[in-house]
Amino acid sequence: MLDPMARDLPTMRTAYEHGVLRRADLAADPIDQFGTWFDQWTATAPFDAAAVVLATADAVGRPSARYVLCRGVDARGFVFYTNETSRKAEELATNPHAALCFGWLEQARQVRVEGRVAPVSDAEADAYWVSRPRGSQLGAWASDQSEVLAGRDDLERQLAEATARFDGGDVPRPAHWGGYRVEHDAVEFWQGRADRLHDRFRYTRDEIEPAAWRIDRLAP
Numbered sequence: 001m002l003d004p005m006a007r008d009l010p011t012m013r014t015a016y017e018h019g020v021l022r023r024a025d026l027a028a029d030p031i032d033q034f035g036t037w038f039d040q041w042t043a044t045a046p047f048d049a050a051a052v053v054l055a056t057a058d059a060v061g062r063p064s065a066r067y068v069l070c071r072g073v074d075a076r077g078f079v080f081y082t083n084e085t086s087r088k089a090e091e092l093a094t095n096p097h098a099a100l101c102f103g104w105l106e107q108a109r110q111v112r113v114e115g116r117v118a119p120v121s122d123a124e125a126d127a128y129w130v131s132r133p134r135g136s137q138l139g140a141w142a143s144d145q146s147e148v149l150a151g152r153d154d155l156e157r158q159l160a161e162a163t164a165r166f167d168g169g170d171v172p173r174p175a176h177w178g179g180y181r182v183e184h185d186a187v188e189f190w191q192g193r194a195d196r197l198h199d200r201f202r203y204t205r206d207e208i209e210p211a212a213w214r215i216d217r218l219a220p
Ligand SMILES: Cc1cc2nc3c(=O)[nH]c(=O)nc-3n(C[C@H](O)[C@H](O)[C@H](O)COP(=O)(O)O)c2cc1C
Pocket: 048, 051, 064, 065, 066, 067, 068, 069, 070, 080, 081, 082, 083, 086, 087, 088, 089, 145, 146
C-alpha cells in the first residue's frame, strides 16, 4: 500500500561549478585556509555565517547532531557556547570528542573539523557572555536546555522570573553556561565540482611535528 507520508526528495540539478580547489591554492595551516574560505562565505551575506553542525556521541558511540554558532576560531580550535547541562554537554562529559560540519552550499563547499573538546576558560566565557544581548542572557537563565517542558507557559514563566530576579542589574553568567573548544586534529575542505569529481583536501597533524600539517587529496 502507498504510504501517504512518503516523499521522494527532489534531486537538485545544480551545477556544482563554483570554483576549484588546487593543492597550490592551499594555505599551509588549516585555520589560515578556513579564514580565506570563511571570508568568501560571509561575502555572500548568509543568514548566520557562523552556523555549523556539531556532532557528538554518547558513551556507547551513538551519535547526535545539531547546529550551534561557532564564535571564534584560532590555532587552538573552534569555539561554541552552550548550556552545560544540555544533551550535547552530557555527551561531551563522557566522550570529549566532536565533529563540526560547515555547509556552505551556495558555494558548493563543506568544511569538516574533528578533534578533542575542552572547556574554554572562565575568562573567555565571561568575555563572550557580556557581549551577548540582555535578552539572550535572560533566555539562558530561563531555559533548562534539553529538558522536557510541560508547555511553553513554563518557559515564559521562567523568563519572567529571571527578568524579575535581575531587574535593573547586570545579568551574570550562569554557572551552567559556558564554552567548548574543538581542538582540531583534522580539517577537510570540500569543493564541489562537475560530474561528481569534487576536490577534497584533508589536513591532519604531522605525527612528529604537531605544529605542522600533512595535506592529502581524498577521492570524492
Ligand atoms: C542556526 C542555529 C544556531 C544555534 N546555535 C546554538 C548555540 O550556539 N548554542 C546552543 O546551545 N544551541 C544552539 N542552537 C540550538 C541547538 O541546535 C540545539 O537545539 C540545542 O543546543 C540543544 O541541543 P542538545 O539537546 O543536543 O544539547 C542553534 C540552532 C540553530 C538552528
